[in-house]
Amino acid sequence: MTTKTPLILVTNDDGILAPGLAALVDVVRHLGDIIVVAPDSPQSGKGHAITIDVPLRLNKVDAFGEIEAYECSGTPVDCVKLAMNVIKKDRDFDLCVSGINHGSNEAINIIYSGTMSAAMEASLEGVHSVGFSLLDYSFDANFEPAKPFIKSICQYMLANNARKTRLLNVNIPTGSIEGMKVCRQGEARWVEEFREAKDPRGKDYYWLTGKFEITDDDPQADVNALRAGFISIVPSKHDLTDYTDIDALKPLEKQNGIHKV
């Protein structure tokens, strides 16, 4: 039985200076060898974007004492790709943790989230990954109550070699925490509004804003576990196939372009 020190990648989407990143480094720093690679500017809402049309910059920074840390000019997904293919190309990561995000990534937010996209990118490369998000968007959010739970989840991920690569979407409520609950991704939507105005030159502009609306009353949905005071843990995956619709679509196979343009 070998007891190799695990190699842990820490990243986020709020950027290298975000207090949520420092809180996450603080939790995992004694669980293994740590490498931090985070964007050099906030990248919220960047989803699974990658940078292909401009080159990327990567700078070593002294942000966390003796811990090896880098800032990158790209997206959260770029950070993970650089960590794996440039910084540590000769060694495999045992765990990737992303966050702690300042704000919720529950429900459909997972697809807009740079935090979760970074975690998913690592999982695509076979690394167990967790994205952590606190339901508080403020810069000075209090991450302390979440720390023991996050440590517990990281220790579980390091100790349990699952049959396949795991990707967890973990959201943490504010206020008193009742415990942890394994959930499914809840149904919710953003009711969008654009603030319309004119710039100083009289030209129209539109600024995205919106209200998060929960449309799910299942207690197993992450949205409802969170509102009951639980940390929600949603096992997630990158296969977006809707298997329930494959048979229904079979008639399409017979059409083979018989309708002329």
Add this chain to the structure above:
Amino acid sequence: MTTKTPLILVTNDDGILAPGLAALVDVVRHLGDIIVVAPDSPQSGKGHAITIDVPLRLNKVDAFGEIEAYECSGTPVDCVKLAMNVIKKDRDFDLCVSGINHGSNEAINIIYSGTMSAAMEASLEGVHSVGFSLLDYSFDANFEPAKPFIKSICQYMLANNARKTRLLNVNIPTGSIEGMKVCRQGEARWVEEFREAKDPRGKDYYWLTGKFEITDDDPQADVNALRAGFISIVPSKHDLTDYTDIDALKPLEKQNGIHKV
């Protein structure tokens, strides 16, 4: 029985000037009332990114004759949000088509793809949506052979009111087309490489490049249907929950932060 003219949103990620967009407009222009909203610059690889930190611009353009068309300064997802919440906020779309993308969005490419993210965004709002991609990255790709099949799929989507909102990821091979096949998302990965070099000032930069590697031999996988000359149709969804892992993770619920930080 009402025979309302359907309202169809056309978008893409290669931008308003891409020939693939013109080809898609050409296919659907007689299927309903058409609105085109596309990015004002190429947005490949932008995934489900949204623009929240700067305002968006939206300009009416004369790109497709009498068809109402707009260019937007944001991402493909922004285009769909603006179409639904600003341009046509008083009328529901019956179909959203995105593409025709210059290049593949098969397999895992779906999560990096602006084309598919635009389609998914429309589906989140209850609009049946299809992303179309041709396996040819060149600007002067030949979209003609694909057109009858795309028309057939659009007619099917308009004629069949599915039990729930449909989102299809359609990829089209180059060369002779054998027919259409309903598939699942295949397993594949990008073997990444970063081209490392120094800029004119002697500072390192990294430019993302990579090789697409198929790791799936199931004929029902989109990757293999495409290589057999079929158009692949993958019904897709936004619920990323891995339901098969929920029970296995239950032990986490009992841990409730008992490990002290």
